[in-house]
Amino acid sequence: MRFALPPRRFMVACMAASTALLIAGSPIGASAADVAQPVHGGTLNFVVDPEPPTLVDLTNTAVPTLKVSTKVTEGLLTYDFALHPGPQLATSWSVSPDGLQYTFHLRHGVKWHDGQDFTSADVAYSIELLKRVHPRGKSTFANVTQIKTPDAFTAVLVLLKPSPFLIKAFSASESPIVPKHVYEGTDPFSNQNNNAPIGTGPFKFVKWVRGSYIEYDRNPDYWDKPKPYLDKIIVKLIPDAPARSIAFETGSVDLGGNTPVPLSDIARLKQNPKLGIETRGYEFEAGVVRVEFNLGNQYLKVPAVRQAIARAIDRNVIQKTIYYGYASVLNSPIIPESPYHDTTPTPYPFDVTKANALLDAAGLARNGDGVRFTVIVDPLPISDIPQRTAAYLRSALAKIGIAVTIRNQDLPSYLRRVYSDHDFDIAVNGMSNLFDPTVGVQRLYWTQSIRHGVPFTNASGYSNPEVDRLLEQAAVEPDEAKRKQLFGQFQQIVERDLPDINLVEQQQVTVYNKRVHNHTTSPDGLDSNFSDVYLSP
Amino acid sequence: MTSSNLKRVALRLRRTGAQAIPTVIAVVVLNFALLQLVPGDAADVLAGESGSATAETMAMMRHHFGLDLTLWQQLLTYLKHLSHFSLGFSPRFNTPVMTLIMARLPNTLILMVSALVFAIVAGIIIGVAMATWAGKWPDRVLSFLALVLYSMPGFWLALMAIVLFSVKLGWLPSGGDMTLGVNLTGWDWLVDRVSHAVLPALALASFFVAIYARLTRVAMLEVQRQDYVRTAQAKGLHPLFITVRHVLRNALLPITTVAGMHLGNLLGGAAVIETVFSWPGLGRLALEAVQGRDYNVLLGVLLLSSMLVIVANVLVDLLHAWLDPRIALH
Numbered sequence: 001m002r003f004a005l006p007p008r009r010f011m012v013a014c015m016a017a018s019t020a021l022l023i024a025g026s027p028i029g030a031s032a033a034d035v036a037q038p039v040h041g042g043t044l045n046f047v048v049d050p051e052p053p054t055l056v057d058l059t060n061t062a063v064p065t066l067k068v069s070t071k072v073t074e075g076l077l078t079y080d081f082a083l084h085p086g087p088q089l090a091t092s093w094s095v096s097p098d099g100l101q102y103t104f105h106l107r108h109g110v111k112w113h114d115g116q117d118f119t120s121a122d123v124a125y126s127i128e129l130l131k132r133v134h135p136r137g138k139s140t141f142a143n144v145t146q147i148k149t150p151d152a153f154t155a156v157l158v159l160l161k162p163s164p165f166l167i168k169a170f171s172a173s174e175s176p177i178v179p180k181h182v183y184e185g186t187d188p189f190s191n192q193n194n195n196a197p198i199g200t201g202p203f204k205f206v207k208w209v210r211g212s213y214i215e216y217d218r219n220p221d222y223w224d225k226p227k228p229y230l231d232k233i234i235v236k237l238i239p240d241a242p243a244r245s246i247a248f249e250t251g252s253v254d255l256g257g258n259t260p261v262p263l264s265d266i267a268r269l270k271q272n273p274k275l276g277i278e279t280r281g282y283e284f285e286a287g288v289v290r291v292e293f294n295l296g297n298q299y300l301k302v303p304a305v306r307q308a309i310a311r312a313i314d315r316n317v318i319q320k321t322i323y324y325g326y327a328s329v330l331n332s333p334i335i336p337e338s339p340y341h342d343t344t345p346t347p348y349p350f351d352v353t354k355a356n357a358l359l360d361a362a363g364l365a366r367n368g369d370g371v372r373f374t375v376i377v378d379p380l381p382i383s384d385i386p387q388r389t390a391a392y393l394r395s396a397l398a399k400i401g402i403a404v405t406i407r408n409q410d411l412p413s414y415l416r417r418v419y420s421d422h423d424f425d426i427a428v429n430g431m432s433n434l435f436d437p438t439v440g441v442q443r444l445y446w447t448q449s450i451r452h453g454v455p456f457t458n459a460s461g462y463s464n465p466e467v468d469r470l471l472e473q474a475a476v477e478p479d480e481a482k483r484k485q486l487f488g489q490f491q492q493i494v495e496r497d498l499p500d501i502n503l504v505e506q507q508q509v510t511v512y513n514k515r516v517h518n519h520t521t522s523p524d525g526l527d528s529n530f531s532d533v534y535l536s537p
Numbered sequence: 538m539t540s541s542n543l544k545r546v547a548l549r550l551r552r553t554g555a556q557a558i559p560t561v562i563a564v565v566v567l568n569f570a571l572l573q574l575v576p577g578d579a580a581d582v583l584a585g586e587s588g589s590a591t592a593e594t595m596a597m598m599r600h601h602f603g604l605d606l607t608l609w610q611q612l613l614t615y616l617k618h619l620s621h622f623s624l625g626f627s628p629r630f631n632t633p634v635m636t637l638i639m640a641r642l643p644n645t646l647i648l649m650v651s652a653l654v655f656a657i658v659a660g661i662i663i664g665v666a667m668a669t670w671a672g673k674w675p676d677r678v679l680s681f682l683a684l685v686l687y688s689m690p691g692f693w694l695a696l697m698a699i700v701l702f703s704v705k706l707g708w709l710p711s712g713g714d715m716t717l718g719v720n721l722t723g724w725d726w727l728v729d730r731v732s733h734a735v736l737p738a739l740a741l742a743s744f745f746v747a748i749y750a751r752l753t754r755v756a757m758l759e760v761q762r763q764d765y766v767r768t769a770q771a772k773g774l775h776p777l778f779i780t781v782r783h784v785l786r787n788a789l790l791p792i793t794t795v796a797g798m799h800l801g802n803l804l805g806g807a808a809v810i811e812t813v814f815s816w817p818g819l820g821r822l823a824l825e826a827v828q829g830r831d832y833n834v835l836l837g838v839l840l841l842s843s844m845l846v847i848v849a850n851v852l853v854d855l856l857h858a859w860l861d862p863r864i865a866l867h
Contacts, residue, residue: 043718051825053583053629059594062586133597135589189601195631210630210640211817211825213717234717238815242696246711249704412577412830415585432588443589454592455584 042535043232044516046526047244047256051211051237054194057176059133063258063285066173066527068235071216072113073199075172076104076123079523081283083168083435088529089118089177089200090170099162099478106153110223112179113198113205120149125180127157133188140169140439143476162478165436172201173284173527174435202228202531213237222531229534248275254513254535257281257526261511263324263385269511278510279326281525285508286335287430289318289327289389292500295461297425299373304362306498310348311355312400313393319504322388327504332491333441335433335505339480340487347496355400364401372401378418380429381411389503390428420453422461430506431456437487438475445494446471462499546855553851557844564843565619565836569612572832578604579629579830602628615836624837629829634837637822642841644714645818648810649803651738656745657796663746664753665785671758679750687747695740695813702736709736712815737814741807745799749792756788763787789860797853801846 052064056073076090085093090104110118124147130137131144143166146158159166169175177200182193197205200223203216214235218228236253238244245261247253248269261269269275291313293300300306315329328336331346364372377393379386387408394404404426409417417423434440443449447468449458467490474486494500510526512519518532519525580598584590599605603614618625624634663683667676703711710716714733721729760766761784769779808820819838826835857864 045717053586053829054631059598060583060587061589062583063588065586133594135584135587135591135594138591138593187601189598189628190631192631209817210632210637211821212713212815215717232718236713236717236815238712239821240712240812240815243699243712243813243815246699246704250707250711252711252713410577410828411585412579412581412828413575414577415581416577420581451592454590454595455581456589 038229038517038532038534039536040226040229040534041231042229042537043234044230044530044533044535045234045236045252045254047236047238047247047253047260049237049239049241049244049256049260051239055205055208055214056178056194056197056199057173058129058178058194059135059189061135067257068214069176069197070172070201070524070527070529071203071233072197072201072205073172073176073178074201074529075170075175075177076106077167077170078528079168079171079284081280081523083283083523085167085170088172089123093167095167099164100159102157102159102166104155104157106155107223108153110200111221112181112200113219114179116179116181118177118200119152120155121152122180123147123155123177124149125184126177127175129178129183129188130175134175136174136434136439139443140166140175161476163476164478164480164483165438165475168435169439171284171435171524171527172529173524201529203230203233203529211237224531227531228529229532230530233530245269248272248511248513251513254516255510255519255526256512257508257510258285259326259383259509263326266324266326266509266511274514276512276514278512278520279507281510281520281523282508283337283523283525284435284527285432285525286337287432287506287508288330288333288335289386289428289430289503289506290333290500291393291503292427292429292460293498294422294424294426294459295499296422297375299364299375300425302362303498304358305364306501307348308355308358308362308400309397309402310346310498310501311351311358312396313501313503314350314396315503317396318389318392322385322392323504323506326507326509328507330502330505331495333431333433333444333494333500333502334437334487334491338433338437340437340484342488342491344488344492344495348498352399359400366401370401371403374403374405375425376405376407377426377428378407378409378414378424380427381409381414385506386428386430393426393428415455418459419451419455419457422459424459427459438471442471442475445490445499460499462494462497464493464497467493467497542858545858549851549854553847557847560843560847561619561840562616564840565616566612568836568839569615569832572830572835573608575827575830577830578602579832580604582829583629611832615833619840624840625833627831627834629831630834634833637834638819638837638841641817641819641822644816645820647734648737648741648807648816648818649800651734652741653745653796653800653803655738656742657749657792659742660746660749661753661785661792663750665757665780667750667754668757668761669780671754676754683747683750686743689743691740691744691807692809692813694743695736695810698736698740699813709733712813714816737810737816740813741803741810748795752792752795753788756791757784760784760787786860790857793853793856793860797849797856801849 048064048067050064052062052068054060054065055068057065057069074089076088077085078088079085089107091107092105094103106120112118127141127147131141143159143161143163144157145160148156148158179198183191195208202219202222204219206215206217208214216233218231222228238247241262244256245265249272266277270277293306295301319327319329332342334341359372366372377390379390390406394406397404418427431444432440443457445462445467446458447463450461451457470486470490474483477483477486510520515535517534517536521532522528579602580595583598584595603611615625627634627637630637663679667679670676699711702709710733716729766779766783769783808824811818811821823835823838
């Protein structure tokens with residue numbers, strides 16, 4: 001059958017039609033950013049990976065757990081980007097001049113999702129419980145001896161010694177306030193509230209279909225009216241990274257944090273006019289990527305060898321090639337955003353010639369194949385980035401005559417090997433500074449942190465009495481200037497001693513659909529309670 | 538069926554039942570031993586995911602998981618649960634294992650059965666086409682297609698299908714087993730579920746289509762040369778009738794055998810396809826159980842798979858007996 005319309009007119013008609021469609025479809029008029037007033041309604045599709053093992057961050061502080069727990073369970077305080085505290089379940093607070101008493105005045109009229117009243121008894125019970133079962137609770141609340149509740153809306157923490165970092169520890173993502181009447185007298189690990197939580201938060205738990213999704217509904221009785229703005233949050237559990245990229249592109253997912261897509265996809269997603277990339281919101285989690293030495297290894301125990309390895313690594317390559325630019329070069333264990341960061345440059349800048357000279361001087365000559373000795377590198381098997389860093393390490397160390405074998409295993413095997421059996425040479429991992437160096441950094445360099453069988457402690461076996469003294473003093477020093485000085489000295493010593501080499505600070509990324517607003521309003525980022533989040537229509 | 542056939546079926550089922558019990562015990566003991574060889578335990582995993590731990594919290598977790606008991610005690614506790622038809626409790630998921638498995642079993646069954654059915658139907662049609670025009674160009678083209686499907690990795694095919702049908706064309710969803718946040722009923726619900734199952738089933742079936750096509754082709758060519766087929770042609774029966782009723786029916790025997798084996802294997806779950814499509818099935822559950830060192834869940838899934846393999850074998854035997862009366866049940 002022949003087409004009646006002459007070809008030329010057909011082409012013109014097609015072009016006109018397609019141009020018309022383009023104009024109609026293009027976003028002329030109000031863009032998402034112009035909607036200043038929050039709008040009620042809508043369902044947020046939030047992707048979290050991997051699936052959280054529990055829905056309350058009481059006994060477990062895995063990254064996905066923090067993302068979901070805080071929508072239901074709240075904390076006493078929130079924080080702004082300068083880490084200054086603001087009110088959540090506590091409306092005002094004060095710290096005594098000697099730092100031994102913390103008084104919190106609690107919000108009136110707050111109810112748990114089952115209708116019971118929130119009181120200071122819940123706060124006292126929660127903090128005692130956190131001290132007992134929270135992965136960090138024992139060290140965070142180590143100096144807290146007693147929690148007094150003079151009335152139903154006042155809680156006083158009594159300390160034995162000052163804890164200068166404690167005021168930063170009351171976010172929902174760090175110290176959740178759980179209902180006493182639900183947890184009292186039960187085993188906190190097996191309490192079913194962990195799978196079907198009630199809290200004081202803006203969203204109520206509805207159901208958890210394992211392997212598939214978690215559903216939360218708006219809490220109409222939330223204390224901060226008229227919030228929340230969303231009707232519903234659906235947490236989608238998508239285990240495959242490229243599948244998550246695709247979910248963002250098809251609009252099936254609106255928001256995801258902790259770099260939900262492969263780093264190589266970010267450039268492409270940035271081009272998509274419907275999607276945006278956010279790098280703020282990870283200040284509490286900030287992680288330092290490091291190479292950790294087992295100081296028991298016959299070669300690595302020699303300082304010159306470690307210095308040579310430090311000189312053989314070009315941090316810029318790691319930042320640009322492995323992290324696609326989503327990292328900043330670092331030689332200190334404390335992140336640059338922290339007020340305690342010391343800016344002294346590394347004593348061992350990148351210099352392959354000097355590295356070779358150091359090893360030659362140490363008496364480690366190259367054999368016939370050009371190899372001085374062999375080491376095994378174990379990368380942390382969480383995401384594939386440590387493996388790629390290990391691959392870079394292999395090529396960098398080959399230039400100074402060290403042959404590297406990369407050993408891959410799954411997470412529990414890695415943890416056993418490094419922290420229980422100490423059966424490793426070099427481990428590539430990343431450690432979070434958390435909200436204060438005493439909580440996040442001390443555990444890596446303190447002699448008392450050499451614990452058999454406990455992950456993410458001092459695996460190198462590093463023990464320096466001077467460092468111990470500095471850290472222990474900084475842990476209780478209430479004067480900020482002195483504390484900064486102590487941490488400064490500490491950083492300079494460990495950068496010189498090299499029990500590990502700090503490489504970069506990883507920059508985590510949030511991918512969001514531009515319809516989503518107010519997802520990142522604090523250093524908690526997507527770990528906040530989402531009461532401010534709204535969707536533009 | 539005749540009464541002697543029925544008696545044979547009953548005998549077969551009773552023998553299967555008797556074989557099942559030692560199989561169950563062997564599966565449990567063997568897998569339990571194997572899992573103990575892998576370093577690390579569930580407490581390590583949870584502490585690792587938390588990014589922090591203290592010696593006290595790890596001791597508490599181990600106690601909570603029952604990992605502080607001796608190996609013999611753990612094994613005996615598990616067998617005791619099993620004798621009461623309970624699969625135990627998963628400390629990591631904090632739910633009974635039976636609940637976890639039953640939630641995922643229907644999804645796995647839907648995926649496997651639809652993939653196999655599609656693979657068998659498509660495979661037979663392609664195989665018949667190849668056999669009918671054996672040696673001519675349709676046969677060569679289809680053979681090449683079968684080779685490509687056989688050698689292409691399933692997950693790559695899956696990702697390409699998602700990019701084409703979900704991202705570019707927007708016809709089908711990219712993952713999951715249903716649309717969330719909406720309450721659909723009746724026809725809408727069915728359409729939604731089917732649209733989510735299409736791509737995973739096709740991706741899973743791709744490999745098997747090639748196998749069944751080749752098998753059908755070979756079997757049919759083999760049967761076509763038999764003398765009873767020549768007799769049927771001499772009798773003047775319609776060629777289509779001969780192809781379907783005589784040739785195909787005999788050719789189905791090797792196909793059903795192989796399909797039965799595949800069904801048994803697949804019911805363990807296709808972890809890769811389930812991961813790519815975020816399909817909540819048993820394969821992913823088993824994988825997560827291994828990575829989380831959750832022995833109870835893993836043993837539950839493995840037990841279930843072995844039971845289903847036994848059931849699949851019995852069904853295939855029965856099917857053979859029905860297809861070909863010459864095959865007697867033992």
